[in-house]
Amino acid sequence: MHKYFSITELTREFGVSTRTLRFYEDEGLIHPERRGRTRLFRSADRHLIKEILRGRRLGFTINEIREIIEIYKGPPGELGQLQLMMTRVAEKRKQLNQKRQDIEDTLSELDHVDEACLARLAELRVGS
Amino acid sequence: MHKYFSITELTREFGVSTRTLRFYEDEGLIHPERRGRTRLFRSADRHLIKEILRGRRLGFTINEIREIIEIYKGPPGELGQLQLMMTRVAEKRKQLNQKRQDIEDTLSELDHVDEACLARLAELRVGS
DNA sequence: ACTTTCTTTTACGTAAAAGTCAATTTATTG
DNA sequence: CAATAAATTGACTTTTACGTAAAAGAAAGT
Numbered sequence A, B: 001m002h003k004y005f006s007i008t009e010l011t012r013e014f015g016v017s018t019r020t021l022r023f024y025e026d027e028g029l030i031h032p033e034r035r036g037r038t039r040l041f042r043s044a045d046r047h048l049i050k051e052i053l054r055g056r057r058l059g060f061t062i063n064e065i066r067e068i069i070e071i072y073k074g075p076p077g078e079l080g081q082l083q084l085m086m087t088r089v090a091e092k093r094k095q096l097n098q099k100r101q102d103i104e105d106t107l108s109e110l111d112h113v114d115e116a117c118l119a120r121l122a123e124l125r126v127g128s
Numbered sequence C: 001a002c003t004t005t006c007t008t009t010t011a012c013g014t015a016a017a018a019g020t021c022a023a024t025t026t027a028t029t030g
Numbered sequence D: 001c002a003a004t005a006a007a008t009t010g011a012c013t014t015t016t017a018c019g020t021a022a023a024a025g026a027a028a029g030t
Helices: A007-014 A020-028 A042-057 A062-072 A079-126 B006-015 B018-024 B045-058 B062-072 B079-126
Strands: A033-035 A036-040 B033-035 B036-040
Touching: A007 A020, A020 A042, A042 A062, A042 B079, A062 A079, A062 B033, A062 B079, A079 B006, A079 B045, A079 B062, A079 B079, B006 B045, B018 B045, B045 B062, B062 B079
Parallel strands: none
Antiparallel strands: A033 A036, B033 B036
8 A cells, every 4th residue: 555655756657857856845835754864755745746747737837836736725714814715716717717718729720720731631632 | 000010019918028029039939020120010920929928828938839830830832741740730739638638627626625615604604 | 795776965057038237229209 | 409218239137947966875686
């Protein structure tokens, strides 16, 4: 039952360097345990790394990723904090919707390009 | 019929600095005309800027954006080039689909957070 | 015990994408 | 036409997100 992951295990799984994982720790995004000086990653850390890399693929900065991770930490007890959090969630959702729209637009332009390519191919085959 | 846009007009429209637009020109992404030394942007440039910023929001690098823009320039005549281009289109589509999946995943996690917040709010209102 | 492999810390380096500043030019307008 | 505003280039700086190298401690196989 493999309780811990080593750093290289995770670098191999996710295709990142040890430097990157240590950097994320420095940034306070993950908090692996220690045996002596060696880092021991648990599956919670592993899951967080997934989230981080997902954010990275979407072009979020480390700070934005940090915000998202903070959000995941679950709802706080106090009313004011709750309302603040819901505002933040709405904000992130807005950013994500914008990105989604950007993706749809780009994909549809790629579709046009593809069609144009196919048309040109057909022409070539006929031997224009 | 407003044939040209000035640089500041476009910086205002898109919320970027003049330095940024000049940077994109240096990178060969846009090619505004010149009257003397002053840049004159046409709507084609304006449209390109939109594409660039869209790519930027999605976390593409300048080089990746350049690739996308190259793709938009329309299908080439020669067969080999055509096939190469279709490969590139497929590649970009793959990246975009990954990003879209990332967005869906993140949005659905935000939904969970939101629900948790609402639940907690309800509790508070009852006065737990 | 020896070697190999992993891991650590510390510190400096770097590429990308602009920001900032200074010194000019050019354009506009009262 | 002098003044002011807007635009230019060029050089230097900054921020982000790591890369890389050095030096050394620890673990594991032979």
